[in-house]
Amino acid sequence: MKSKYTTIIDIARQLNISKSTVSRALTGHPNVKEHTRKAVLELAATMEYQRNSLALGFSKHTTNTIGIMVPEFMSTYFPSVIVGVQDVMQAAGYNVVICQQNESYESEVSNMKLLLSYCVDGIIVSHTKETRNFDHFTLAQRRGVPLVFFNRVPDDMNVPNVVVNDYEAAFQAVEHLIGIGRKRVAHLAGPESLVNTRQRRQGYLDALKKHGIPYNPDLVLSYDLTTEKVKIYMKHFLDLETPPDALFAINDPTAIAAMEVVKAKGLRIPEDIAVVGFSNDFSAQLVYPGLTTVAQPTADIGRTAAEMLLTEMKAKVKNDYTIKKAPTVQLPTKLIIRESTMIKGKAKKR
Amino acid sequence: MKSKYTTIIDIARQLNISKSTVSRALTGHPNVKEHTRKAVLELAATMEYQRNSLALGFSKHTTNTIGIMVPEFMSTYFPSVIVGVQDVMQAAGYNVVICQQNESYESEVSNMKLLLSYCVDGIIVSHTKETRNFDHFTLAQRRGVPLVFFNRVPDDMNVPNVVVNDYEAAFQAVEHLIGIGRKRVAHLAGPESLVNTRQRRQGYLDALKKHGIPYNPDLVLSYDLTTEKVKIYMKHFLDLETPPDALFAINDPTAIAAMEVVKAKGLRIPEDIAVVGFSNDFSAQLVYPGLTTVAQPTADIGRTAAEMLLTEMKAKVKNDYTIKKAPTVQLPTKLIIRESTMIKGKAKKR
DNA sequence: CAAGAAATTGGAACCGTTCCCACGAAAAAA
DNA sequence: TTTTTTCGTGGGAACGGTTCCAATTTCTTG
Incomplete structure (x- = not known):
């Protein structure tokens, strides 16, 4: 009763089994006796067990979460792109966190570091109007975190992007x-x-x-x-x-x-x-x-960027865009x- | 060279000191010799060290991050509230992550669990139009994560909130x-x-x-x-x-x-x-x-909610609103x- | 029925950071 | 000079989960 939440260790203690088994039962590992699995799942439910994503992300270095960074969202453009991104990402089982920079370069740098320090698996970006230095973006690349740009793309960086003509x-x-x-x-x-x-x-x-x-x-x-x-x-x-x-x-x-x-x-x-x-x-x-x-086509821009990011994230060997051409998709506009x-x-x- | 990022252990090894000292130097602990501190900070800079917030949050159970959950953001109402929240929270040294539910109850529940599993320190909420069950909110309270509502407030819950008349x-x-x-x-x-x-x-x-x-x-x-x-x-x-x-x-x-x-x-x-x-x-x-x-007064609503949340988070002993009246602020409207x-x-x- | 195979479980390492404790060295007080 | 503080540092536990490996149990099968 020391902490307010349940851990697998609490469950293990109560059932008098090891935490490995509890973990296996909860993650759906096949090698768990049906009887045990049921007991674990039931107790987990009654104790309101919820997996600690920090612990998981910490040990696996991947969080099943992506970030999206937009310069502002008072016009409908960016919100509408975000909805497109969420659409695809939710279907793919990813979580989406949104960061809004208020057109401030400082915010952009600090939010980028925030997302990196939380080990997001990828980031979709449209940079602020103040951004002239792109070090925080190359930092992400050096860390192996895939980036996809849309709308506002740094023009001296070779990065995957979705734009219109x-x-x-x-x-x-x-x-x-x-x-x-x-x-x-x-x-x-x-x-x-x-x-x-x-x-x-x-x-x-x-x-x-x-x-x-x-x-x-x-x-x-x-x-x-x-x-x-x-x-x-x-x-x-x-x-x-x-x-x-x-x-x-x-x-x-x-x-x-x-x-x-x-x-x-x-x-x-x-x-x-x-x-x-x-x-x-x-x-x-x-x-x-x-x-x-x-x-x-705002929603399409979001969806396309999301799909592109999924491709980047799935690439077993990270694509190195210092040596090869980054993918670009150009979507149609209409007057x-x-x-x-x-x-x-x-x-x-x- | 096995992983793409630097840890305090890497720094400790290079300088031939213990990771405790590195940690102290980096966090500004007073008991570190000036010489040592300088060496650590310099090496950290050249190695592009960046603190792993997952590890930190995991061990300290606090992340210096708050979440804000809004039902939609295609109108200017919610974005403008969010800007107010960010305003106050950034000044207070907190990070803000935004979750948008697209008016879907399911999204709301899953985003709430996402935020909880990432150990955010507090959450500002306006619920979706579909929300009739508030278990996911009481769950947060049971976990000891403070909530502040605005605009759409569950009326059979006694929670801190910011509204208009x-x-x-x-x-x-x-x-x-x-x-x-x-x-x-x-x-x-x-x-x-x-x-x-x-x-x-x-x-x-x-x-x-x-x-x-x-x-x-x-x-x-x-x-x-x-x-x-x-x-x-x-x-x-x-x-x-x-x-x-x-x-x-x-x-x-x-x-x-x-x-x-x-x-x-x-x-x-x-x-x-x-x-x-x-x-x-x-x-x-x-x-x-x-x-x-x-x-x-949208921006004010955001700022007020943020300040209220800061107060809740700072309360040494968590306020228990099952026994005492939750604070409410009512801001003025104008026709x-x-x-x-x-x-x-x-x-x-x- | 014994031996080997398969199923199930426990133990321990690992992830990066903080923090408490202990220890030696240096500085201050006696 | 001796004792007591203070300073600077190292060692190790803790946080919660996964996963590999070994150990144990159960099931097959000759």
Whole structure:
């Protein structure tokens, strides 16, 4: 009665048998007499025995648990990916613990060390916007803990990852804006540290080029993804001598915050300025007018990343991606056209 | 070189000292010679030593980690509470792992056992809509692991919890609807299993009673919080011989889904039917027209729950809530009035 | 019925860390 | 100088479970 929980030793003592036998009975080892097994299982149930995963993980160095690290989860993007991951992992008998970094590099490093020190069997990661040093990721690899990245992938690391074609999607989005007759397309880009930022901007640039629209540096701003900055930058755009007639935003929260500024200034969307976002957050369909955006298959991204991680974990000999090419899966996106880019007459009634 | 990570034994061997001394040096025990300490810390750094938390937790039966269990996180409510929890817990030096149940009772039970088997030091919980059996919670208590509930609190358990006054908030919300002249206020309630459902409904009923509006059972429906059901029930309301002129919804996603139905039927909000939600999700301000709703101090709820849990964990002698009253904190709500209940003329321009 | 095979069980090692106890050396007090 | 503290260190138990190996029991089979 010294501790509040039951151990196999308690059970062994009560039944007057050895803890080895109790362990065998509980884990379903075949070489246990039916009579004994039944006695053990019954007593375990009445004593509310529950296996101590710490002890087990400690001795076996594997925990049947994976971690998922996301930079934030106030938009629906990451939660929805997580649900996809849990889906596959639960079916495969793994537990999933979630770590949320609040876009803080410090949190990312400490959470990575937390997961490693708890001997998780694998980690799915999308890094923060502050992350420029990837030592904590290579540390995991050196420890033999498989990593799979999604969405935000460190571009100078050769790691398994699941992404969408940001370049192509951005290209299409901007081409759509040009297609409805816009010539002065602004771009609110994300932080330079994210590979998405660079690829989406390249898509933007190349779409302009293809359609013979000269690149105007005044219409492109990188920012840190905070709402205050969107407002400042969007006001700046609108105060230009010849303001933009369209905006391609790095993501939906950016687009929505920008739309607020446009509406506050009394301008009309899409007549005065058309807007396109990215990711098809839940809010994109709610905002007025409905936001045209690039839909990402979020749940599929999660499921695919989970399956990829399962493959990595099952590899008897750990794959060494310093010498061989890491697997990459690219999932399709889809441009969802809503009122924020629908020219008059074509607009759906609401 | 047999295993991929460094242990204190490796360090001890290399320096030709005992593992006890290494342990002391690493944990900052005062009785270690400065020279020795320096040597250990240096070697630990170059060997990338990292403490095995499993071993530590296993021997000390405490892990400096707390768990938080939420039923879902596709709305902004739970993520925002979690951020509040992390805020306080990180400052207090605790790690936070998040478990998401997808509103599944099974997940809840298995995640609870997962957290217990990993010896977390405490758990913050909001239970799923399916949860009717609370054995997995009492199990935690019997193990001596403190629990703090928020939002959804099991009502026949005496447990520390952080809530808002659902009754009062609902009462005010419905009174507001009556105040703008509505007589036929419908209520889309949640599942009977949630205490919020019952309290908000009681607030609804009492507000009607206070203003002499007879209760009409046709205008109240409980449902399971799935989007499909909202559509069916809302259509049902609108097809009544004398349909409602206002709706009080159990939460914002419900209100927003209901608004879709209203708009699809060509009815105007708020002219034909005014709508009030609950919780002030991020989407409440985005939807058109803006949704009147009861704001909850989500981050504060998280912070308060975290502080309450810290108190519970620090209690030398575990509080036994079978004999004494558990602490409860009730935080204030605020009715946010937006276009969905603004009668003509008063409506803000958009 | 005895010998060998198979089934069942007990004993002990192991996993990494902390912590208590003991011991010698050095420092302080007598 | 001798005694008492203090300091720094080493040794070993403990934590809970699995697993290998050996020992014991039970079952086959000649």
